[in-house]
Amino acid sequence: xKRKAWVVPVLLFSLIAAACTGDDDGDTTTPPxxxxxxxxxxxxxxxTHGQSSDPFWSVAANGVNDAAADMGVTVNYNAxxxxxxxxxxxxxxxxxxxxxxxxxxxxxxADALGPAVQAAVDAGIPVITMNSGSDDFADLGALAxxxxxxxxxxxxxxxxxxxxxxxxxxxxxxxxxxxALDDRCDGFFEGVGVEGEVIPVDLTDPTGTTETMTGVIxxxxxxxxxxxxxxxxxxxxxxxxxEAGRLGDIAFATFDLSPEVLEAIDAGDMLxxxxxxxxxxxxxxxxFLTKYLETGAxxxxxxxxxVLTGPQIVTADTAADVIDFSADGLR
Amino acid sequence: xATETAPAPVVQEDERVRRGGALSxxxxxxxxxxxxxxxxxxxxxxxxxxxxxxxxxxTLASILNRAAPLGILAVAVALLMIAGEFDLSIGSILGFAGxxxxxxxxxxxxxxxxLALWPAVGIAIVLASFTGVVNGVLVNLTKLPSFIITxxxxxxxxxxxxxxxxxxxxxxxxxxxxxxxxxxxxxGFDLAHTLFGIKVEVLGGRFDIAILWWIGLAALATWILLRxxxxxxxxxxxxxxxAARNVGVPVNRVKLTLxxxxxxxxxxxxxxxxxxxxxxxxxxGAGLEFEAIIAAVVGGCLLTGGYGSVVGAALGALIFAMxxxxxxxxxxxxxxxxxxxxxxxxxxxxxxxFVRKKAAAR
Numbered sequence: 250x251k252r253k254a255w256v257v258p259v260l261l262f263s264l265i266a267a268a269c270t271g272d273d274d275g276d277t278t279t280p281p282x283x284x285x286x287x288x289x290x291x292x293x294x295x296x297t298h299g300q301s302s303d304p305f306w307s308v309a310a311n312g313v314n315d316a317a318a319d320m321g322v323t324v325n326y327n328a329x330x331x332x333x334x335x336x337x338x339x340x341x342x343x344x345x346x347x348x349x350x351x352x353x354x355x356x357x358x359a360d361a362l363g364p365a366v367q368a369a370v371d372a373g374i375p376v377i378t379m380n381s382g383s384d385d386f387a388d389l390g391a392l393a394x395x396x397x398x399x400x401x402x403x404x405x406x407x408x409x410x411x412x413x414x415x416x417x418x419x420x421x422x423x424x425x426x427x428x429a430l431d432d433r434c435d436g437f438f439e440g441v442g443v444e445g446e447v448i449p450v451d452l453t454d455p456t457g458t459t460e461t462m463t464g465v466i467x468x469x470x471x472x473x474x475x476x477x478x479x480x481x482x483x484x485x486x487x488x489x490x491x492e493a494g495r496l497g498d499i500a501f502a503t504f505d506l507s508p509e510v511l512e513a514i515d516a517g518d519m520l521x522x523x524x525x526x527x528x529x530x531x532x533x534x535x536x537f538l539t540k541y542l543e544t545g546a547x548x549x550x551x552x553x554x555x556v557l558t559g560p561q562i563v564t565a566d567t568a569a570d571v572i573d574f575s576a577d578g579l580r
Numbered sequence: 581x582a583t584e585t586a587p588a589p590v591v592q593e594d595e596r597v598r599r600g601g602a603l604s605x606x607x608x609x610x611x612x613x614x615x616x617x618x619x620x621x622x623x624x625x626x627x628x629x630x631x632x633x634x635x636x637x638x639t640l641a642s643i644l645n646r647a648a649p650l651g652i653l654a655v656a657v658a659l660l661m662i663a664g665e666f667d668l669s670i671g672s673i674l675g676f677a678g679x680x681x682x683x684x685x686x687x688x689x690x691x692x693x694x695l696a697l698w699p700a701v702g703i704a705i706v707l708a709s710f711t712g713v714v715n716g717v718l719v720n721l722t723k724l725p726s727f728i729i730t731x732x733x734x735x736x737x738x739x740x741x742x743x744x745x746x747x748x749x750x751x752x753x754x755x756x757x758x759x760x761x762x763x764x765x766x767x768g769f770d771l772a773h774t775l776f777g778i779k780v781e782v783l784g785g786r787f788d789i790a791i792l793w794w795i796g797l798a799a800l801a802t803w804i805l806l807r808x809x810x811x812x813x814x815x816x817x818x819x820x821x822x823a824a825r826n827v828g829v830p831v832n833r834v835k836l837t838l839x840x841x842x843x844x845x846x847x848x849x850x851x852x853x854x855x856x857x858x859x860x861x862x863x864x865g866a867g868l869e870f871e872a873i874i875a876a877v878v879g880g881c882l883l884t885g886g887y888g889s890v891v892g893a894a895l896g897a898l899i900f901a902m903x904x905x906x907x908x909x910x911x912x913x914x915x916x917x918x919x920x921x922x923x924x925x926x927x928x929x930x931x932x933x934f935v936r937k938k939a940a941a942r
Contacts, residue, residue, distance in 0.1 A: 292911075301915055325911040330918070335853055335864065339646045343908040346638035346785075347629070360755050361857035364779070368786060372638075426753040426861050449752060 288321040293538055294344035295326045295531075297355040297380065298337055298427070303452070304480050304507050305527060309380070311578045312531025313353075320539045331453075332424055334361035341365035351375045351538035356382025356389075357427040363389055375541055377534040380527065381429035383555045392547050395533045397525040397559035399432035401552075405560055406433075406476055406502055406523055407440015413500045413520070415474030418445040419465065423452040423482040430478045433504060437476050445474075452481035462489035466499070474500040480507035483522075487513055506563065508575050514568040524571075525559030528579050533558070607939035610880035610888055613932030614895035617878065620931075621899050621924065625906035632909050639909060641785030647901030648790035649849045651894050653868060654875035655794070655801050656845035658893035660838045661876050662805070664818035664885030665719060665726040667839060670846040670872060672737035673711050674865030677847035679741050680704040682754040682860040685766070691749035697757075697768035705847045711737055712843025716836035734869065742862045755859035769855075777855035790852045794894065797845070801890040814838070819886030875900050878928045880936070899928055 295313050299306030310326050317324040327344065329336035334357070341354060342365050352369050356362055356378050363385070369376050370390035378386040379395045386394045410418055418441050420434035434447050448465055450458040458481075466472060466489060475490075477483040483503040490496040502520045503510055505527070513519040533556065541547050550556045563571055574580040606612070626635050633639060653670055660667055684700035686692025695703070715733055719726045745752060758769045776793075779786040805811040816824035817834045825831045846865070854860050879896030881888030903924045907917050 323911070325908075325913075327908050327914040331866065332863070333866075334857055334859075334861075335649075338857070339642070339905070340908055342642040342645060343639070343905040346636065346642045346905075347632040347634075347909040347911075348636075348638075358755075358857075358859065360859055364856075425751070426863075447750075449746075 286319065286321045289539060291320075291322040291350040291539060291542060293317075293322060293324045293351040293353060293535060294347065294349040295324060295353040295534075296337065296340050296344050297326075297328050297353075298332060298334075298357045299355070299380075300328050300330065301326075305505050308578050308580065309527040309531035312528035312533075313535060314531075315528075316532040316535035320535055322535065322539055324535060332357075332426060334358045334426075338362055338365040341369065345369045345372060345374060348372075349374060350542060351377070353377050353379060353534040353538070355380040356385055357424075357429060359385035359389070359428070366391065375538060377537055379530040379534050380525075381427060383429075383553070384432075387554060392541065393534075393537060393550055394555045395530050395537070395558060396555065397557055398552055398555055399429045400436035400439075402504070402523055402525070402560040403433035403436025403476075404440040405436075405562075406504075406521075407437040407442075409521065410437075410441050410474045410476070410500055410502070413474070415441055415500050416443060417469075417471045418443060418474035418476065419448055419472055420445060421448045421450060421462070421475065421477040421482045421486060423450050423458070423477070423479050425449045433478055434476075441474065450482060450485070452479065455481065455485045458482065458485035459488045459492070462486045463492045466490065466493045466495060472499060475502075477501075477503040479503070479505050480510055483507070483513075483519075484509045487518065490518075506571065506575050506580050508572065511563070511568045511572045511575055514563060514565055515572070517565060521562050521564045523559065524561040524563055524580065526561055526580070527558075529558045604939070608936070610936070611892040611895060612880075612939065613935040614879040614892040614899070614928075616935060617899050617928045617931060618895050618902070621902050621906070621928070625902065625910065629906060629910040632911065634906065634909055637783045637785030639785075639905070641782075641787045643898070643901050643905045644791050645786075645788045646905055647897045648788055648794040649852060650868065650871055650875055650900060651794040651897035652790070652797055652845055652849050653842075653872040654879070654893040654897040655798050655890050656838075656842040657869075657872040658876040658879065658881050658888055658890050659801055659805065659814060660842055661873070661881045661883070662818045662885060662888045663814045663834060663838050664821065665835055665838070666730060666873065667715060667842045668727065668730040668869045668873075669711070669715060669733040669737055670842050671865040671868040672734050672741065673708055673843050673846040674850045674853075674868060675860075675862060676711065676737050676741045676850075677704050677708040678850035678854045678860035678864055679745050679754070679862055680707050681851065681854055682757065683745060683748060685757065686749065686754055687760070690754075692754075697766055697772060701772070701851060704851075705844060708843045708847035708850075709840050712840035713836065715843070716839035719839070720832045720835060738862075738866070745862050752863075753859060753861040757854060757858045757860075772851075772855050776852045788852075788856070790849075793848070793852070794897075798890055798894040805890055810834070815886060817885075871900060872897075874925055878925060878932065880932055896928075900925070 301307050301310055313324055313326055327340050345368055352374050359382055366389045376391040377393050378391045383394050383396055383398050420437055422430050424430055438444050450461050462485060477486050496518050500520055504523045506522050506524050510522050514522060537547055548556055571580050681700050681704045684693050684695045684703060685697055688694045715730055718729045758766055760766050778789045813829045813834050816829045817831050821831055875896035876893040878899055879892030903921055907920055
C-alpha cells in the first residue's frame with residue numbers, strides 16, 4: 250500500500266487541473282439554448298472591494314455575469330476576502346499580469362490602489378471604474394466611471410430630511426475606510442444643514458451593529474433622523490429601532506436596497522432608499538469595454554465623465570414594484 | 581635480532597556511523613519538500629493558466645510582490661516555531677505599528693502628534709518591540725502555551741489599535757503619509773519611499789523593493805540559525821527545552837528575543853505597507869498570523885518545534901503567493917478561492933511529510 254501512496258496526490262492534482270482547464274471561462278454563464286449571441290474572443294477582469302457574501306455586491310456580480318452572457322465574452326470576478334486594500338492591490342496586479350483585454354475596478358481608496366491601476370493603464374489595458382472613485386478615476390487614466398456621485402446623492406438625502414424638519418441627524422457608516430461613504434455622510438450633513446455625528450459599525454457583524462445602534466438611540470433621545478449607507482447598516486438599525494420602540498418615530502432612510510429595506514419602505518417605517526443600481530454598475534462596464542474594443546468609442550458620461558446610475562429614489566409609491574426585482578437579485 | 585617496528589595499528593572505521601552520500605544529505609534537508617512544492621505548484625499553474633500569461637515577468641512580479649510581506653513574517657515566525665513557540669499576535673502588531681506611524685505624523689488638528697516621519701517610525705518600532713516583550717515576558721512567567729497567550733494579545737493589541745485611534749482621531753483609517761498638507765510634501769518621505777516602497781522595473785515586471793528585504797532577512801536568519809551558537813540555542817530550546825536549560829542555554833532569553841524579533845518583523849512589514857499605500861487602517865494585517873504559520877509549516881517547520889528551516893518558510897510563503905495569484909490569473913471563480921487554497925496547502929504539507937520520511941529512511 251505504501252508504494253501506491255503517491256497515487257492519491259497525483260490523482261488530486263490531475264482532478265484540479267482538469268477542473269481548471271476544462272472550464273477556462275471562470276465566471277461566465279452560458280447563454281440560454283437557441284440564443285443567437287455572438288461569441289467574442291474578449292476576456293475582462295473585474296476586481297472590486299465587495300465580497301460576494303455581501304448582499305449589495307452579489308447584485309453587482311449578477312450584473313457582471315449577465316453582461317458576460319449577453320455580450321458573449323469571458324469575465325472573471327475577484328474580490329478580497331475582507332475590506333483589505335493591500336490584498337486588493339495585489340489582486341489587481343495579478344489581473345493585469347494575465348494580460349486581459351479590459352479591466353473593471355472599484356476605487357474605494359485611490360491612494361492605495363492608484364499605483365496598481367496606473368500600471369494597468371500604462372500596460373495599455375482599457376480600464377473602467379465603477380461604484381467608488383468618481384473623483385479620482387480620471388487622474389489615473391481610466392476611460393469612464395459608472396456609478397453615482399456620492400456627495401450629491403448624500404446632499405439629496407439631506408435635503409429631503411431637512412424637508413421633514415430633522416434637527417439632529419446621525420449617519421451610520423458600515424465600511425469605514427471607503428471614501429465614497431465618507432462623501433455620502435458629508436453631503437448628507439450639508440443637505441440637512443446640521444453637522445451631525447458619524448456612527449461607525451461593522452458590516453460583517455449584524456448583531457454587534459444592532460446593539461451599537463440600540464445604545465446610540467437610547468442614549469440620545471433628541472436624535473430625529475438616521476441615514477444608513479447600505480443594507481448591512483439598515484437591517485440592524487431597523488431591528489435596533491424596534492428594540493428601542495422608536496420605529497416610525499425617527500426619520501429613517503438608507504442608501505441601497507434589499508428586500509427588508511423595501512418591505513420597511515412599503516410599511517412606512519422608512520422614508521426612502523437611494524438606489525445606485527449596482528446591477529447596472531456591474532453590467533454597463535462590460536458592455537462599454539466590448540464596444541470600445543470594437544468601435545473605439547466610449548460614452549462621455551453626464552457629470553465629469555461619470556455615467557450616472559443613481560441616485561434613484563425609491564419611496565413607498567414605488568417600493569412594491571421594486572421588491573420583486575430585489576428578490577431576483579437584480580436591484 | 582633486528583628491531584622491527586610494530587606494524588601501525590589498523591584504524592578501524594566505526595561501522596555504526598555511516599556518512600551518507602551527498603545526494604542523501606541533500607534530500608534530507610528540511611527545505612527539500614518545500615522546494616519541490618514550489619516547482620510543482622509553478623508547473624501546475626503554468627499548464628492550467630498557459631494562455632493567461634502565467635509564465636511571464638509581470639506574473640512573476642505579482643507573485644513575488646505578494647510573497648514578500650508574508651515571507652518576512654514567515655522568516656521570523658519560523659525561528660520562533662523552531663524554538664517551540666507560536667506568535668498569533670503578529671497580525672495585530674502589524675496593524676498597531678502601522679497605525680502608530682500615521683497617528684504620530686498626523687497633524688494635531690486631526691488628533692495626531694505632528695511628529696516628523698523618521699522619529700515617528702522609530703517610536704513605532706520601539707512600541708512594537710515593547711509588545712514583543714509583553715508576549716515574551718508573559719510566556720516566560722506563566723509557562724502557559726504561547727498559543728493561548730498570543731491569542732489573547734492578538735485581541736488586546738488589535739483592540740488597542742482600534743480604540744486608541746478612534747479616541748484620538750475619530751476615524752479608523754488615516755492617510756496622507758506623503759504630504760503634510762495638500763501639495764506640501766512631507767520631509768523624509770522620499771527616503772522612506774526609496775527604502776521601502778519603490779518598484780523596480782525589470783523586463784516588464786514591476787518588483788517591490790520589499791523582495792530584497794525578504795531575501796536579505798531570510799539569508800541573515802539562516803546564517804544565524806545554522807552557523808552561530810545562538811542558532812543552536814534556538815534548536816535546543818525547541819527540541820528539548822529541559823535538556824537545553826541544563827546544558828546552559830538561556831532558554832528564557834532566547835524566547836524573549838524571538839518574540840521581540842517577530843514583533844519587529846511585523847513592524848517592518850507595517851512600515852513597508854504604510855509607505856506603499858500612503859495610509860494605515862485599524863484592520864490591516866488581520867489574518868496574516870495564520871498565513872505566516874501556514875507558510876512556515878508548508879516550508880517544513882514542525883508544529884512541535886525543534887526542526888525546520890528559514891529557507892523552507894520563505895519557500896512556503898512563495899507557494900502561498902503563487903497559489904493566491906495563480907487562482908486569480910487562471911480565472912477560477914473568486915468564490916472558490918478558499919477551497920482551492922486550502923486544498924493546495926494540505927496537499928503541500930502531506931507531500932512535504934512524505935518527502936521527509938522518504939529521505940530520512942535512506
